[in-house]
Amino acid sequence: xxGAILLGVDGGGTKCRVRxxxxxxxxxxxxxxxxxxIFAGVDAALANIIAVSTAALQAGGLSADHLARSHAGLGxxxxxxxxxxxxxxxxxxxxxxxxxxxxxxxxxxxxxGGRDGAIAILGTGSAYVIRRGPAFTLLGGWGIAVxxxxxxxxxxxxxxxxxxxxLDGVVEETALCRDILAEFDRDPSALAEFAGAALPRDFGRxxxxxxxxxxxxxxxxxxxxxxxxxxxxxxxxxxLQLGAxxxxxxxxxxxxxxxxxxxNIQQRIVSPEGDAMDGALDLAATxxxxxxxx
Amino acid sequence: xxGAILLGVDGGGTKCRVRxxxxxxxxxxxxxxxxxxIFAGVDAALANIIAVSTAALQAGGLSADHLARSHAGLGxxxxxxxxxxxxxxxxxxxxxxxxxxxxxxxxxxxxxGGRDGAIAILGTGSAYVIRRGPAFTLLGGWGIAVxxxxxxxxxxxxxxxxxxxxLDGVVEETALCRDILAEFDRDPSALAEFAGAALPRDFGRxxxxxxxxxxxxxxxxxxxxxxxxxxxxxxxxxxLQLGAxxxxxxxxxxxxxxxxxxxNIQQRIVSPEGDAMDGALDLAATxxxxxxxx
Numbered sequence: 001x002x003g004a005i006l007l008g009v010d011g012g013g014t015k016c017r018v019r020x021x022x023x024x025x026x027x028x029x030x031x032x033x034x035x036x037x038i039f040a041g042v043d044a045a046l047a048n049i050i051a052v053s054t055a056a057l058q059a060g061g062l063s064a065d066h067l068a069r070s071h072a073g074l075g076x077x078x079x080x081x082x083x084x085x086x087x088x089x090x091x092x093x094x095x096x097x098x099x100x101x102x103x104x105x106x107x108x109x110x111x112x113g114g115r116d117g118a119i120a121i122l123g124t125g126s127a128y129v130i131r132r133g134p135a136f137t138l139l140g141g142w143g144i145a146v147x148x149x150x151x152x153x154x155x156x157x158x159x160x161x162x163x164x165x166x167l168d169g170v171v172e173e174t175a176l177c178r179d180i181l182a183e184f185d186r187d188p189s190a191l192a193e194f195a196g197a198a199l200p201r202d203f204g205r206x207x208x209x210x211x212x213x214x215x216x217x218x219x220x221x222x223x224x225x226x227x228x229x230x231x232x233x234x235x236x237x238x239x240l241q242l243g244a245x246x247x248x249x250x251x252x253x254x255x256x257x258x259x260x261x262x263x264n265i266q267q268r269i270v271s272p273e274g275d276a277m278d279g280a281l282d283l284a285a286t287x288x289x290x291x292x293x294x
Numbered sequence: 295x296x297g298a299i300l301l302g303v304d305g306g307g308t309k310c311r312v313r314x315x316x317x318x319x320x321x322x323x324x325x326x327x328x329x330x331x332i333f334a335g336v337d338a339a340l341a342n343i344i345a346v347s348t349a350a351l352q353a354g355g356l357s358a359d360h361l362a363r364s365h366a367g368l369g370x371x372x373x374x375x376x377x378x379x380x381x382x383x384x385x386x387x388x389x390x391x392x393x394x395x396x397x398x399x400x401x402x403x404x405x406x407g408g409r410d411g412a413i414a415i416l417g418t419g420s421a422y423v424i425r426r427g428p429a430f431t432l433l434g435g436w437g438i439a440v441x442x443x444x445x446x447x448x449x450x451x452x453x454x455x456x457x458x459x460x461l462d463g464v465v466e467e468t469a470l471c472r473d474i475l476a477e478f479d480r481d482p483s484a485l486a487e488f489a490g491a492a493l494p495r496d497f498g499r500x501x502x503x504x505x506x507x508x509x510x511x512x513x514x515x516x517x518x519x520x521x522x523x524x525x526x527x528x529x530x531x532x533x534l535q536l537g538a539x540x541x542x543x544x545x546x547x548x549x550x551x552x553x554x555x556x557x558n559i560q561q562r563i564v565s566p567e568g569d570a571m572d573g574a575l576d577l578a579a580t581x582x583x584x585x586x587x588x
Binding site: 140160238 | 436439492
């Protein structure tokens with residue numbers, strides 16, 4: 001008997017991952033599966049959370065019966081939507097207990113091993129979290145229309161915008177612009193139609209091309225990335241100003257951005273200690289009576 | 295008998311306006327009515343064009359029978375959508391003849407009395423047209439996602455974006471930010487939800503507030519408008535580079551922007567000679583045999 005079981009659930013936008021361990025730290029197993037995105041519906045999200053949690057237990061040789069002695073830390077995209085927590089609370093839950101936070105907050109828990117610190121998530125979107133003791137503050141991350149500055153979606157959209165300006169002769173038509181325009185047969189109305197209906201991931205598809213051309217010194221790619229850096233840096237400075245001892249960069253663009261930040265920011269950047277599932281396990285551990293567990 | 299009748303149809307996004315005159319320049323009448331926006335359907339647009347044209351004739355004491363001896367210049371929003379001209383051509387038309395261009399192109403015809411020149415439309419959206427002899431070139435105007443820089447919608451969206459940054463403490467919370475945040479009860483998720491579903495006109499509703507606060511020296515309003523100027527000026531410079539002798543500024547923001555442009559741009563700015571209906575009449579006149587009309 002290794003005490004209570006903890007389940008760390010990282011329910012991001014596209015998939016759900018669960019890590020199971022005993023309260024003393026002994027590993028049980030891990031699994032991943034379909035989305036726990038609440039925007040697909042609370043019941044569908046919960047069904048996936050239970051299925052993936054069960055699979056994580058089974059990966060360690062434990063049957064589904066053990067869900068009932070499990071304490072689940074749920075880090076779910078959209079958990080900050082006010083109605084969601086109430087809807088979830090109204091459902092029968094198979095766990096001994098559960099606690100709920102957004103996926104960004106558990107990512108911050110995981111990145112700093114339960115200590116104070118901050119994260120910047122630089123992926124298709126962008127968002128920032130700072131932990132000071134028991135309090136987590138979220139910055140940015142309100143979607144591409146008015147937020148998510150410097151994200152992959154934002155870089156991609158900006159590149160498309162420059163491509164149109166190049167077509168009008170307002171900026172130089174660099175290789176980046178030519179590549180983008182070629183995708184639309186150089187028809188601005190086709191590009192505009194795409195952009196009018198594009199989701200963040202659609203704009204984000206152009207981000208790798210921006211970075212590739214950035215590496216080659218493309219003048220427009222330098223401007224697009226430069227704007228991104230100029231938008232992300234103030235957010236990082238704000239995290240430091242709020243007292244973050246260290247900032248971990250997460251997300252697909254983290255490694256690309258890091259070397260471009262000012263030196264006094266870079267010296268405060270650390271590698272994440274653990275991932276969002278570790279953070280969700282940290283959250284799950286808060287459900288145990290004090291003194292229990294590792 | 296004052297010869298053929300010309301109808302100048304300005305079919306913008308929200309309403310249709312028609313000016314009727316004889317080929318010798320004698321005025322007949324004017325009328326306005328519902329939208330001739332083709333995105334509401336070709337038949338609905340055509341029905342409004344005919345109704346408003348009839349009303350313009352009747353305003354001058356002429357019956358609907360005179361449509362059949364009228365030459366119509368149609369300046370319609372969306373006329374550059376490739377399928378539209380074909381669809382219109384397939385409909386029975388009540389006019390002796392008609393010619394079709396976008397509303398922006400007839401606005402350029404009207405602004406310069408049929409001579410070479412350029413226009414900048416600075417309203418809810420933004421777009422540019424330059425006329426060189428028989429050729430019209432359109433720049434910008436591809437929608438707020440990737441174009442329409444400096445438009446009212448763009449300024450409004452930018453202000454919302456700064457309001458969110460103010461809430462995060464990343465920029466100073468000026469009166470402009472406070473006013474905007476108050477509209478959303480200082481709830482960033484309410485602002486984000488609005489922005490995610492907002493149409494250009496919804497963002498544009500915040501533009502008058504930006505200009506009002508700009509007049510009062512609000513630091514964020516100065517940044518928002520400054521960005522607008524920095525985005526519009528390169529388009530105006532491009533029009534000059536392409537050979538525009540003069541630029542007329544049109545749209546609701548024209549008077550606000552004009553004093554902010556660099557001196558060497560301002561000295562090329564002129565007041566429009568005529569409006570889009572005059573431009574549509576200029577287009578209609580191209581349908582007459584050479585030598586006929588004023």
